Amino acid sequence: MSHRPQLALTLGDERLATVEALAQGLLQEGKACRLITVFTWEPLEGFSAAGFKTTKAGETVLLRLSVANDADIFKKLSATKRNCIRQAERKGVQIKDTYDSQEIDELLDAFDEIHHKHRLPLRSRADLEALLKLDRNRKLFIAKAEDRVIAGTIIRFARRGLAEYSENVSLERMRHYHPNEVLLWHAIR
Numbered sequence: 218m219s220h221r222p223q224l225a226l227t228l229g230d231e232r233l234a235t236v237e238a239l240a241q242g243l244l245q246e247g248k249a250c251r252l253i254t255v256f257t258w259e260p261l262e263g264f265s266a267a268g269f270k271t272t273k274a275g276e277t278v279l280l281r282l283s284v285a286n287d288a289d290i291f292k293k294l295s296a297t298k299r300n301c302i303r304q305a306e307r308k309g310v311q312i313k314d315t316y317d318s319q320e321i322d323e324l325l326d327a328f329d330e331i332h333h334k335h336r337l338p339l340r341s342r343a344d345l346e347a348l349l350k351l352d353r354n355r356k357l358f359i360a361k362a363e364d365r366v367i368a369g370t371i372i373r374f375a376r377r378g379l380a381e382y383s384e385n386v387s388l389e390r391m392r393h394y395h396p397n398e399v400l401l402w403h404a405i406r
Contacts, residue, residue, distance in 0.1 A: 226261075236263030244268070287406050298398055305399035311361045312403040320359060321345065323366035327386040334389075355383070358404055360396035368396030372404050380404075 226232055240263050247253045255264065265271055291299060316324070321342065328340045349357055354375065360368040368387030374380035382404065387396050 236261045240264050240267035301395035301398040302402050305395040310394050313359050320366050324369045327388050331386045358400050362394045367391035370400040
């Protein structure tokens with residue numbers, strides 16, 4: 218299983234020294250790795266100087282949820298997203314934040330489909346269960362329709378702090394239920 222540790226840096230004089238030390242540490246400890254990927258929300262000096270190639274990736278969106286109620290947040294979603302959420306609710310998609318063994322098996326079907334499509338290593342049941350045991354900073358939401366799991370979203374978070382839309386999988390043939398949109402909406406709420 219690949220590792221995805223996270224690090225938060227404060228602004229200040231020691232930030233560059235911290236980034237340089239991190240880059241050197243990654244190079245030293247990662248000698249046996251074919252690829253080391255570092256994602257940041259903003260450019261960090263120090264990685265380029267250490268020989269890392271930098272590329273601008275997709276945008277990161279931050280939502281401040283503590284200042285608004287659900288209705289205000291819902292109004293600010295695009296009309297398309299709001300319609301997808303309403304359709305999912307009309308079609309009877311159920312969102313759960315608890316799960317049983319059968320639902321984990323069904324969720325693994327969605328992981329397998331997405332990982333095959335994107336040529337990623339398959340996720341084992343043991344890896345998924347180990348990830349979900351980290352429940353002090355992770356939460357799984359599953360979407361069900363037609364009496365089976367059709368999608369799942371894992372949110373990684375710091376209590377009373379930042380939450381990250383970490384992973385999402387859904388069965389291609391079930392996307393007409395709009396599970397991804399309604400999962401994200403439930404995670405936000």
